[in-house]
Structure formats: C-alpha cells, structure tokens
Amino acid sequence: MTLLHHDFRRFLDALDKLNPTQIEDAQTKIQDLRQKTEAISEIEARTNQGHKCPFCGDERRQKWGRTRTKVQRYRCCGCQKTYSGRTGSAIGRIHRPDLFMEALKDMLGTSAPQSVRKLAKQLDLNKYTIWRWRMLMFSIISNSSAAAGFSGIIEADETYQRESRKGSREWVRYFADSQNEPQPPRPRWEDFTTKGLKMMRGLSKWQLPILTVADRGGSRLFRRLPNRKSATVERAMSPLVPDDAVLCSDGGNGYKELASARNLEHFVVGSKPGTRVAVGCYHIQNVNSLHARYGKFIEPFCGPATKNLDGYIRWLEARMSGVRPAEIVRAS
Known part of the structure; x- marks a missing residue:
C-alpha cells in the first residue's frame, strides 16, 4: 500500500x-x-x-x-x-532478479570475483543456481560483444591455456566399462603427478592458443584459435589489421605471411633480453601485460573446461572494459 x-x-x-x-x-x-x-x-x-x-x-x-x-x-x-x-529475454525466468544483480556485481566488480560456492553461501542460494547464472551471463556477453577496431601500431601475440575436460564423464565411463567405452585421448592431468607419467614438454595440441591483439589507443581483443597453424593466425589477424597499420609481433610465420601479403610494415621482437624492443616504440609489452592479466584472472578457476573457455575470455574482456551490471540486464 x-x-x-x-x-x-x-x-x-x-x-x-x-x-x-x-x-x-x-x-x-x-x-x-x-x-x-x-x-x-x-x-x-x-x-x-x-x-x-x-x-x-x-x-x-x-x-x-x-x-x-x-x-x-x-x-x-x-x-x-x-x-x-x-x-x-535471457533473464525472463529468473525468480530473484535482485540476487541476480548481486551476482553480476560480484562478477564485474573491481575486486576479484568469488568462487561459486562462496557467492552461493553469501547470497543464501544453491551453488548450482550461481553456476547457471554465470553460464547465462556468458551467453549474454557473447551475443552482445562487438569486435574492436585497431589502428596505428598494433601488437599481436598468443598465450596458451591447457585443454581441460572438467565435468566430462569419459574416464568414469571408461573405468566402468572399458570393453565398450573408448579410452579418452589423453591421460588425466592429475595422472602426470600421481602416477609419475612423463609430462609433455613445450607446446602441443593440448595447449590451446588464445590470440591477443592490442594497439596504443587502448583497443584490445582476446580470441581463441582452433590451432597454432600459420594459416589460422593469418586468417584471424587479417580482418583486424588495416592497411596503414604497423604490426609488432614475434617471429611467428603467420604474422610474417600476413605482413608480406598485405605489404605491412612489420617489426619482429624476441623474448630474450635485448630483443624485446625492435626500434624505439616498437614492442609487444602491452600484449604481454594482457597475458599477465589473463593468467591472474584465470588462475583461481583451476583450469576451466574448454567448452566454457570462450565465456571466461568474454568475461575478462567485460571486466577490463568496465561493463556495468545494468548494461548486461539491458542487453539480455
């Protein structure tokens, strides 16, 4: 009343x-x-x-x-x-929009996001409810995210995320019925420690590449690539780099082929001391900084499942861009 x-x-x-x-x-x-x-x-x-x-x-x-x-x-x-x-809308069937807003504030706030269990305890909700809300948020920001526009000096490099089948039941089914169930393609990561298996050194198909691009104007982008092939890198970079840009990268063949095909000015920098800056202001330190931020962000999740990795990448971009919870609600 x-x-x-x-x-x-x-x-x-x-x-x-x-x-x-x-x-x-x-x-x-x-x-x-x-x-x-x-x-x-x-x-x-x-x-x-x-x-x-x-x-x-x-x-x-x-x-x-x-x-x-x-x-x-x-x-x-x-x-x-x-x-x-x-x-x-995507939030049409949420019975507690007030608590959903609080979950969004935790995900997009300035402080580090809480784990699903801690946030569920704080809001007095079931942990599976918080998990569903997080997956719902992933779908909203994936549908509303726009490609960044790059210009000037553009830095590019890749970081890597270990492949994960978290949540999969493939090993459980195999142990229960090894005669009829196929053996998973690789051992569980924990088996390399508990069973003394020899760890695969260097990069392999189990290391998933994430292309990172940034320019000096503040535009930045994370994009997961299906593989490390030169053609894949060139195909992903081609629509992002304008014809008058200056490209800074490592010595990957994909970047060299792109610069040669588009007649771009290309500066190659190395990872060893003394080679991290090509000439003057041509370096990839901004991209390396993004790699560090990605590593710090993803570490508490202990290797998210590969099927959800794109959602975590979009989540990080939303946090870095300062997206507010109200914008997520209106975009749903």
Missing part, C-alpha cells in the same frame, strides 16, 4: 525512537529493498528502450498491473497479450 505524505513523515519521525539494534535491522531491511528496487528499475528501463510488443511488434500498450516480482506488466493493444521487461 502506498504511503501518503503525512504517513511517510510519521515514519521518518519514528526512526528517532529506535535503539541501535533496531536501527541495524532497519538498515538491513532497507538494503534488501534497495537491491530489489535496483533490479526492477533496470528491467523496466529495458522495457522503456523499446516499446514494441515482443509477440507482434505493436507499439501500443497499456499498463496491466505488476508481476510477482513487482515489475510493471503491460498489455499489447494489438494482440492483447501481456508482457514485461523480462519477456523474451
């Missing part, structure tokens, strides 16, 4: 009579209400961006009460169907 002006003034005057314990309880309640209000306001802002009905596209509508989560509902004057800001 809506409070009248004089009722609201009486409520404010009653706050002076509260003891410290009651004040803390009131602050907790108000904080919970602010979380819910913030989520509702962002969902309704999404509705106000486009007035079209998600079913028929008619822009004529009328207010039609509120949903269970207190979000404004509308009825289309054309097809007579009702809808809200969440209808047809």
Whole structure:
C-alpha cells in the first residue's frame, strides 16, 4: 500500500525512537529493498528502450498491473497479450532478479570475483543456481560483444591455456566399462603427478592458443584459435589489421605471411633480453601485460573446461572494459 505524505513523515519521525539494534535491522531491511528496487528499475528501463510488443511488434500498450516480482506488466493493444521487461529475454525466468544483480556485481566488480560456492553461501542460494547464472551471463556477453577496431601500431601475440575436460564423464565411463567405452585421448592431468607419467614438454595440441591483439589507443581483443597453424593466425589477424597499420609481433610465420601479403610494415621482437624492443616504440609489452592479466584472472578457476573457455575470455574482456551490471540486464 502506498504511503501518503503525512504517513511517510510519521515514519521518518519514528526512526528517532529506535535503539541501535533496531536501527541495524532497519538498515538491513532497507538494503534488501534497495537491491530489489535496483533490479526492477533496470528491467523496466529495458522495457522503456523499446516499446514494441515482443509477440507482434505493436507499439501500443497499456499498463496491466505488476508481476510477482513487482515489475510493471503491460498489455499489447494489438494482440492483447501481456508482457514485461523480462519477456523474451535471457533473464525472463529468473525468480530473484535482485540476487541476480548481486551476482553480476560480484562478477564485474573491481575486486576479484568469488568462487561459486562462496557467492552461493553469501547470497543464501544453491551453488548450482550461481553456476547457471554465470553460464547465462556468458551467453549474454557473447551475443552482445562487438569486435574492436585497431589502428596505428598494433601488437599481436598468443598465450596458451591447457585443454581441460572438467565435468566430462569419459574416464568414469571408461573405468566402468572399458570393453565398450573408448579410452579418452589423453591421460588425466592429475595422472602426470600421481602416477609419475612423463609430462609433455613445450607446446602441443593440448595447449590451446588464445590470440591477443592490442594497439596504443587502448583497443584490445582476446580470441581463441582452433590451432597454432600459420594459416589460422593469418586468417584471424587479417580482418583486424588495416592497411596503414604497423604490426609488432614475434617471429611467428603467420604474422610474417600476413605482413608480406598485405605489404605491412612489420617489426619482429624476441623474448630474450635485448630483443624485446625492435626500434624505439616498437614492442609487444602491452600484449604481454594482457597475458599477465589473463593468467591472474584465470588462475583461481583451476583450469576451466574448454567448452566454457570462450565465456571466461568474454568475461575478462567485460571486466577490463568496465561493463556495468545494468548494461548486461539491458542487453539480455
């Protein structure tokens, strides 16, 4: 029930009579209400961006009460169907949009994101709920991410992520029925330690390349490549590098072939001391810095499953770009 002006003034005057314990309880309640209000306001802002009905596209509508989560509902004057800001969106079936906003703040905040279990305990939710929300966020930012535009001096290099089948049941099925189930293509990573297997040295097909590109204007991009072949690197770099750019990279054949085919000015730098700067300002230190940030970001997840690796890469890009939770809600 809506409070009248004089009722609201009486409520404010009653706050002076509260003891410290009651004040803390009131602050907790108000904080919970602010979380819910913030989520509702962002969902309704999404509705106000486009007035079209998600079913028929008619822009004529009328207010039609509120949903269970207190979000404004509308009825289309054309097809007579009702809808809200969440209808047809990726967050349409989330029952606690307020807690979903808190999970987004944890993922996109300035501090390091918490683990799924810690965040679930903090929000008093099941860990699988937080995990589903994280996968949902991956799908939203993957659909809304735009390719960066590069110019001037462009640095490029690759970093590598070890292949992971986390969550796969292939070894469990093989141990249970080795006669009918095929043996997985490689040993489990833990077996190299526990069983004393000889670790594969250097780069192999189990090291997944991630192309990293940056320029001096602040544009940056992470892109997972299917393999380390020169043709794959050249194909991935070709649409990113304009004809008047200067390319700085290591001595990989893919970069050399791209520069030769496009007649680009190309500076090759090495990894040994004294060779990390070609001439003057031509180096790949910005890309190496991105590699360090990627390693620090991905380390707490203990090798994410390869099938989800693209989502983690987009997540890192969103954090580095300063994407706000409200933008994720509106893009859904």
